[in-house]
Amino acid sequence: MTGLLTDFRRIRELLALSRWRMTISIGWGVLALGSGLGLAALAAWLIARAWQMPPVLDLSIAVVTVRALGISRGLCRYLERLATHDVALRATSTARTTTYRALAGADIWRPRRGTTFGVDEPPTAGSGAGDAARHGDPTQLRRGDLLGRVMGDIDDLGAVVVRAFVPIAVAVILALFAVGLLLPISVPAAAILAASLVVAGVIAPWLSALAAREAELAVRSDRTEFTAAALTVLDHAPELRVAGRLDAALSTATVAGQRAVAAEDRAASRSAWAAAATPLSIGVSVLGSLLIGIVLYGTGPAVTTLGFQTVEPGGISPMALTVMVLLPLSAFEAVAVLPAAAQALTNGRAALRRINRLEQGESESPRMDLVKLPEGNRIAVTGPSGAGKTTLLMAWAGLFDTPRPGVTFFAEDAHIFGTTVLENLRVARGDITSDEAVRALRAVGAGPWLDALPDGVDTELIGGAAAVSGGQRRRILLARALLSPARVLLLDEPTEHLEAEAGTDLLRRLLDESSGLVAPGRIVVVVTHQLPADHRADALVRVAADGHSSVERFIPA
Template sequence: MKAVVADFRRIRELLELSRARMALSVGWGVLALGSGLGLAALAAWLIARAWQMPPVLDLSIAVVTVRALGISRGLCRYLERLATHDVALRAMSTARTTTYRTLAGANIWRPRRTGAANGDGAAAGLPSAEAEGRQGDPTQLRRGELLGRVMSDIDDLGAVVVRAFVPIAVALILSLLAVGLLASISMPAAVILAVALAVSGILAPWLSARAAREAELAVRADRTEFTAEALTVLDHAPELRVAGRLSEAVGAAAAAGQRAVAAEDRAAARGAWAAAVLPLSIGASVLGALLIGIVLYGSGSPVPTAGFQTVAPGGITPMAFTVLVLVPLSAFEAVAVLPAAAQALTTGRAALHRLDRLEHDESATPASEFPELPPGRRIAVVGPSGAGKTTLLMAWAGLFDAPRPGVTFFAEDAHLFGTSVLENLRVARGDITAGEAESALRAVGAGDWLDSLPDGVDTDLVGGAAAVSGGQRRRILLARALLAPARVLLLDEPTEHLEAAAGAELLHRLLDESSGLVERDRTVVVVTHQLPPDTKADTIVRVEPGGTVSIERSIPTVTT
């Protein structure tokens, strides 16, 4: 219970909920459902009183009040929805701003600690292949997971206001009013109603929350996995097909989707039991009130007195009898939404915990623990997949702390925009001319492709990366990096998707100061899986699984 209360406070703090606005929402909700409760009680009284055929003027006030309550119920419901959604949308906007600002400086963008590494040039903190591929840790999000999870979590927190906080407060107040109304007629009936309301307001939400928790643990993980796998297929279908892994990737996405559907079905079955509690509680309450009403009505027969009917001690009037039976039907309207409120609370608490883990993760490696950029003008970084080569390159670029001036990072999945080739290259430098763009493309081996374009560098790439092959995309991105004004070029797998001979030849030129591809006074760092023989790199940095970084060969040069 303490954990639940603490989570409530944390949600309220994160959403920065206004007490005044929340009170206004609850007030309109009480008036809306209170109008329904009063309407049921007054209509029951009016029906029974009309059966006695009194003068019409005796019923005029009740008739007008019934009409007023019928109108006010709909009006107050609209105002309650308006006020509640106003609070929720304001809170979600605040939560998004707070979360994005916090995540911008959070440790989740840094690699995980995997233990110290030893050896020449070793550094603690580079993630192993297992760590980089781990999907269970919410602090290690892939692109698809980050895209769906944070947005969804904030939406879940906003839903807590609309579906939980306000409905729970309204249900509590209305339940007390309904029990108090029945207590004025019959205390045993009021006790039965109180027990039935407690069962439907506590047991049903508990069962519903349990089902939601199971769904949260099973469905959310599988849905997130499905989103990530599907995005991988959509983004890299050509590469996966060439590698013969497209069917495997599609199968993984389909399997994750099937697991999610199965988990949803199991959670729905448990939710059905929770939904059955409410009608059973209503039936028990109405039946109990009816039996008590029959006993009370029969124990005190009406006695005519001066045109009116009074009741002997211990009995009730026909009007009180109808109120006693019909009020419970309306009283349960307030608690009917509590199972959904419990589900919203469970989902919201899980979302809160995920956001907190993202914002307060302490397992990341500070940038100061990475090795510094080694000496040399031409540096090759080699190692198996998943060893942490890209992470090391990003650390050298300053992407885990303050960006470092004069350094450009060539990401293997950098974006190509749906505009001309020239404008895509101008991402690196806005004043690039058509001649400079053409020279850069030919320098990286894209001359034949450029000659095949109808408008040369002014040709639009319709769909961005979808308009070119994987190898062409790498050459465009490499040309963009070469045109950047930075003195240090950090190139991540620039020859991936190229033919073996063409890739090896391009690596030779990148790592050879005398090739003329890159100016001599600029530093080039190249990440590659396979380093060609007879390379002219000044320094070779080897990254081993587990985080070991070693300098295999280095010659004294001026460092940047």
Template sequence: MSTDPLWRALALLQLQPRRIVTAVVFGAVAVGSGLALAALAAWLIARAWQMPPVLDLTVAVVAVRALGISRGVFRYLERLASHDTAFRGMTAARTNIYRRLATGDPAAVTGVRRGVLLSRTGEDIDTVGAVVVRGIVPMAVAVVLSFAAIGLLATISLAAAGILAVSLAVAGIVAPWLATSAARTAELAGMAATAEYAEHAVAALDHAAELRVAGRLDAVVEAARSASAEVAAATDRAAPRAAFAAAATPLATGVSVLGSLLIGVVAYDGGTMTPMALAILVLLPLAAFEAVGPLPAAAQAVSRARIAAGRITALIDTALIDTASTTKVGTSRASVDDWVLRARGLRAGWSTCPEKSTRAIDLDLARGARVAITGPSGVGKTSLLMTLAGLLSPVEGRLTLGGTPITDLEPASVRRVATFFAEDAHLFDTSVLENLRVARGELSADEAEAVVRSVGLGDWLDGLSNGLDTVLTGGERAVSGGERRRILLARAICSPAEVLLLDEPTEHLDAKAGADLLTALLQRGSGLVHPRRTVVVVTHHLPRDCTPDQVLSLDFADRENTLPNAAEARTFVSTQERRWSGVGYP
């Protein structure tokens, strides 16, 4: 396998050679029509000057019209074929990336900010896919037509053909090299700034209200503006080389035309060249440069694509599971009755900041368990959920599923049992039904409607113009904060996972509605969640009449190395605690 990131990224596009060849053929015919048109028009002009019988020019006149029409037709067909290939490839690439991230090491995306992740799966994939239209096809067409033009001119004058070959090399090699150098300088210099801009812009768009309340919105917007200015400055620094690249092609064209003209005039004065041949000799080079004209832009597209491909492959590589050092064990659906998710001395947190991890926790989760995790913001509740889901490695302690360390299990197998549903999960710009099918692709419309109504969205659903088929234009911007939370909760319930790890599912709901929904989640007999499915909920406010099987109350005092008396920190605080252990409920 090639180590070039661009080749690896192009493999993700699953390009079909037949489609690429079709686009190149159409492009070659289009540019070839222009080349033939220039040669034939030159012959026709010179021949008409000799005033032959009009019938001698009829075929040439009809051919000129045919070539003029075919040039536009085949250019359109080339664009159609190349864009179709590129769009198919980008769709395949995103599918492949999503699949690899979903089945690979969860740590690949756990610590990646949303703006960066969106750039990798969005703009970077577009950049790599665009290389088909802007790079591969134009380069292949230029090679074919350059040889054709040189060969045709060689039939008239070898010297002129040599000058044309050198000029085409300057326009097709030197100019693209300068353009590539400029593009690489701009891209590398602006890469970090672009990622920073995406990060701040997404943060401002997604959390504008929270940032304004915290008094940080202006700072985030200013940071995005500064990053955008740095991107523009990087582009300006690369402008001189880009200018030389742009000037190389006109210069080469002028040299080729003037050289052909001088050779033709000398040959015509010597009586060794006809007027028609002289006209073709002068006008043909002008048409030949049409093929190499797009090459500087093509080289820039390839350079940008290679850099984008490097970012994509780096993301994919972090998701690869080292099967050589660790034997991954699969957990089949047939043996799912045997699982118990058990934590012993588990401290959850981010490996980059272990001093802020939770205290050591012992926990047993099996079928039907209902557990609430409470505590102030920032204490590590979400980190604990992510660790239980296998998205974060334990800072300390042991976490097993069915007696096997969770780090030794295939991530896909873990997610079939336990799945984390984040409070800021994404709502897509598609129908309500398709947003629910994110969790389970085979979900039927009747099942989806039942779940939507069960989470309290019945009246909202009845008010939609197309019911479940209504498109949420703009994603989460199409609904209120409370409606968004209920939709995300419905998605979680639709999931086939046995253990639902829910992060703040009732946030942004009014107090009574949130309490009722939370109580229904944590009581097996409520009917909201099947009684044999396990529910673990992170919440700030636990209703008084809610009696889950176990309540874990975390606090900042539970963290080691945080307070001077950390050794004396309480290990468990809950007036509602009811310890539970075992493999299942009757």
């Protein structure tokens, strides 16, 4: 309970909720559902009273009031939606501004290691491979987590206002009002209504919150572990097969997927019970009121109490019986939305925890220990997938603080534009000529592919990357790197998806300063999983799975 209240306060502070605006939203919500509740009670009284065929003037005020309540219900609902969404949109805008400011000063832009498992250490059941998405490298934090937390998580907090705070406050007020309205007619019926409202308004939301938490854990843990394991198999199936670990990796993915499905089924079961609680509570309340009304109906002398013709001792009139039976049908309208409110609140609290960690600059993993580029003109970087090799290159390029002049990072997933081959190479340098482009493409082994193009380097790659194979794409990106004016080339997996022999030969030439592929005065840093044994690199950086790095230097023969 203490944690829940703390989260309430933190959400209110982060969203900078205006108490006055929230009060207005709650007030319109109470008027909207209160109109419905009053309409149900008054309409029931009017129907029963009309059955007694009194003078028309005795019913005129009730008729006009019923019409007024019918109109005010829709009008107040519209005004409540306007007021509530105004509060929510203002709050999310404020929260984004606050989060952006916190991010600007947070210590999350420095490289940190990841713990995603790869070829050198494939995931095993129970190994924690599902932590990959939660403990990924900063590139994943910046591209995925950061966008998700600033956009999706803050939207979840805004939804708490619309789907949780206001509906919960309105439900509490209307539930008390409904029980109080029924109390003068029959204490037992009011008690049954109160108990049914507790079931629908407390137990059902609790089950719904459990379902939401179960679903969140399934997605965050089991489903994430399945995704990580499946990607490991898809990305490194040949290496895993050679190492004799493919079956184990497939088994890990299968087990993780089964756990995710089982967790989602448990969450769906709790959601089903939560959804069933409200109609069951309505049925119990109406049936209980009806049975009590049958027992009490028509006994004792007629007495008028609070506008209802009741019968003493303990009896009730036809109007009171009708109100007592029909009132619960409208009373549950306020609590029917509480299971969804509980889910929204659970999601909002989870979003709040993620935003808090992000704003405080917390990291789930320690920083890498190698921040300076080793000496040498040809440097190879190796290590298991997810150890932080790409992050290391990005750090050397200054992408986490200030970009370094003359140092360019070439990502393995760099974009191929839907334009000519020549224009795709001019991304690196705008004055590249056709002859330079042809020489660079032939140097990286793309000559046969280039000869097969109808217009050579002027051929349009319609669809961008979809117009070329994975190997052709890598050769284009490598040619782009060779043509760039940068003195230091940081290449991320430049030979991935190439044929084994061709990729090894190209990697060997990249790491050999005398090969002529790259000018001797330039520095080349290559991240690779397939370092040739006879490479000519000046230094080898080994990045361990725990993020620690070591440098091995080579003395030319």
